Amino acid sequence: MKKRTLVLGASLNPTRYSNIAIKRLRSNGIETLALGVREGRVGNVTIEVEKKLFSDIDTVTLYLNPERQKEYYDYIVSLQPQRVIFNPGTENVELIKKLEDHGIKAEIACTLVLLSTRQY
DSSP, X not given: OOSOEEXXXXXXXXXXXXXXXXHHHHXXXXXXXXXXXXXXXXXXXXXXXXXXXXXXXOEEEEOSOHHHHGGGHHHHHHHOOSEEEEOTTOOOXXXXXXXXXXXXXXXXXXXXXXXXXXXX
16 A cells, blocks of 8 residues: 555544545555544544554645644644645645645645546
């Protein structure tokens, strides 16, 4: 598997984009981890509720609005991902600057579109 990805803001609700993204990431053979407010499973992916220090994270894909992201700033940086994808509605200039200051690429995009166009 490639591009180990953390879905931040993961939801158990099958109509939420974070839930759909978990399923699509897995169906594309991408190792997927998930962090949300409720513990559970989406397919074979466990949604964690604790900020675990995962290793070898290539991508963090955000499904949290900018206000909710604030408590995760230092956590995201501590994971040292190659990139953070800001899905529609998650764009955040403050966090983008913090990431860039730490050499982490910030990408304003849609994970689902990137996957469907094979640009992920």
